[in-house]
Amino acid sequence: MTGRVLTVTLNAALDVTYHVAAFTPGATHRVSRVDERAGGKGLNVARLLHALGTPVVATGLAGGACGARIRSLLADQEVPEAFVPIAAESRRTVVVAEPDTATGLWEPGPTVTADEWDAFLARFTDLVRDAEVAVLSGSLPSGVPADAYRVLVEVARRAGARTVLDTSGDPLRHGLDAGPDLVKPNAEELAGLTGHAPPGPAAAVETVRALDADAVVASFGPEGLLAVTGEGAWHAYLPHPVAGNPTGAGDACVAALTRGMIGRHAWPDRLTEAVALSAAAVRAPVAGSVDLADYRHLLPAVIVKEL
Template sequence: MILTVTLNPALDLTYAVPALVPGATHRVDGVASRPGGKGVNVARVLHALGEPVVAAGLAGGGTGARLRAELAAAGIEEAFTPIAGETRRTVVVAAPTGATGFWEPGPEVTAGEWAAFLAGYPALVRRAALVVLAGSLPRGVPADAYARLVEVARAAGAATILDADGPALRHGLAAGPDLVKPNADELAGLGAPPQRLGARDVVSSHGEAGLVASTSAGSWTAALARPLPGNATGAGDACVAALARAWCGRSRGRSASSTRWRCPRPR
């Protein structure tokens, strides 16, 4: 099983409009909603690919209840720790000329709520071969949260993939995750190669230029011959899901031709 952890999930809302005019009232042609946040997106892709997955994290309020209900309705096992604060929403207004996004800041997590998540986390990890830690940290969760979660996973014998940014990424690297998946901006912001900061292996994404993998077994690049058109939102999360699936495929003896991905060996 693959466990995904999303500490700051969101309910993603998309409003379709014929045109977006600042200062005007708009009639919405259509509304779409789906559970979101980086780890949740990874879980959704893995579930669509038929991989056993559990989505965990922190969720609260009516929005959090809706997010959990929509995951359950989609057949995705969820193990979110309830909190009092309201789970955030992301709102995208999509017009023919482009999309405009609005990201809510997310809830404040109390020390007791964070302790409750930590208390339940080891039992989830013991069921998992791999843990994906992804996304931003909500207010109240310590900056070294991912470092602690990596250490608990390692103690339980589970591998870890980390996809984060800023202080959360830097602290997480110090704990030695098996794989990190930064984008070009996140990579540049570190100021040093991730391996020097503690990561074992790195797959970085560079937009249309593709992916660069730097592992203990060697380095590779991969890119599409022709970039795909459309909105690239979520492409990084799909990449993380592919990496997670490949790792688990390797651990189950799946052939390289079926995974089509070189994946780091577990520790």
């Protein structure tokens, strides 16, 4: 199985949404509708790339009945996958959606054995040979070494593939040790790395430049993106913030930047695409999906300023 992009989702999830009219703690509720999605940041990226026509293979770890359901949901959407099985059950996320409020319940997730991690490393080493870009997204399940993303960036580099890293905390810190081609922290993740809240996109250039990556695109929600690259630094944003659900906007940004990396687009174009795809994700009624017509409609509105 080959794809120009290989996405990695080590802590894949079955995202379940329960629609209820009104939610009362202590009561019993009949759920009027259940929506299920294969979740985890890497799978959002894979789905978007697939929708945009970029050949992609989704790998990662998935186990038990939840893992089987995640894989069957990907198959329903025709997203090619090469997940490595684990014995433990993959996690579910449950969102109880009322008309105006959402309540989240995050399962703790599986524990991965050393043998399962070795099997994943072997599979990744094999798959990444056929990839131009490996996208490494999200948290690590228990049992996976904290420096997993450092190892994967190094394996990808030896195979001639570039890497995009989108994670937080220790996994991000360790991943940066290997110098990935692109990292995409958000403001909160930047604060976690540097110990202080970044002062906003245009003023955070020096903070971001200090990170050990070829290029950094930091996302500041409605304030847009700050890119610091070998070719220059830019601030890209929409003049009017869009309303909606920000879940999945970061993954849309990563998908657009990955396409820009493959197409060797000029940085201002990559950032325009990333801002527009993120905004379309915010406006989409279902978290993690995007209306491509809305994306194209938003492209001309994006402002890119060189810093």
